[in-house]
Amino acid sequence: MAQMEQSAGAARTARRVEQARQTEARRLARRSFLRVSVFAGLTLSVGGLVAGFLGFFNLRHPTGFGGVVNVAKARVPKPSEEPARISEGKFWLSNLQGSEGDVLGVGGTGGLLALYWKGPHLGCTVPWNASFNGAQVNFPGVIGWFRCPCHGSTYSRAGIRVFGPAPRPLDTMLLTVNADGSINVNTGKITSGGADNPLRAVAYNA
Ligand code: FES
Numbered sequence: 111m112a113q114m115e116q117s118a119g120a121a122r123t124a125r126r127v128e129q130a131r132q133t134e135a136r137r138l139a140r141r142s143f144l145r146v147s148v149f150a151g152l153t154l155s156v157g158g159l160v161a162g163f164l165g166f167f168n169l170r171h172p173t174g175f176g177g178v179v180n181v182a183k184a185r186v187p188k189p190s191e192e193p194a195r196i197s198e199g200k201f202w203l204s205n206l207q208g209s210e211g212d213v214l215g216v217g218g219t220g221g222l223l224a225l226y227w228k229g230p231h232l233g234c235t236v237p238w239n240a241s242f243n244g245a246q247v248n249f250p251g252v253i254g255w256f257r258c259p260c261h262g263s264t265y266s267r268a269g270i271r272v273f274g275p276a277p278r279p280l281d282t283m284l285l286t287v288n289a290d291g292s293i294n295v296n297t298g299k300i301t302s303g304g305a306d307n308p309l310r311a312v313a314y315n316a
Pocket of ligand 1: 233260261275
């Protein structure tokens with residue numbers, strides 16, 4: 111009899127231990143689930159913030175100055191027309207006819223050139239002066255030059271410096287022609303101006 115009571119007591123104890131073990135296991139599972147949820151929530155929030163930041167400042171695919179600027183075909187000047195001012199990209203789009211603008215005799219077969227409008231002397235914005243007479247800078251008969259209002263540096267249609275304190279020609283930007291006749295100018299890819307500016311012109315027959 112005493113033996114039967116003993117084994118019944120042992121069974122009750124074993125049941126209680128098992129119940130306690132299951133309760134503890136459920137508690138632990140709940141806790142880790144909460145931890146994972148909080149971590150996942152935080153990760154999503156931080157990811158959202160970063161994506162929002164990049165989107166707000168347009169850093170993933172920058173457009174405008176610093177990124178790729180698309181210029182529609184209608185805005186591209188014809189050969190020898192006045193260079194087009196592309197404000198959103200801070201450059202002049204020059205369409206050279208043959209070796210036009212090559213005042214140093216390096217040659218060139220013409221085409222499009224994207225000239226960064228920031229003067230390489232002290233950084234003033236260099237405008238196109240359609241009526242400036244080259245006679246004033248030893249190039250009589252050539253009308254229309256880029257001429258900096260700050261200290262007078264003067265550049266040909268190809269951005270070649272012929273006068274003034276600028277240490278080099280106008281810098282150029284990477285230009286590619288699209289199938290629809292528009293062009294892309296990567297304003298983040300700037301190359302220091304050089305005597306070979308006219309040779310950097312990209313053929314354009316659209
Ligand atoms: S900044 Fe243009 S010439 Fe000095």
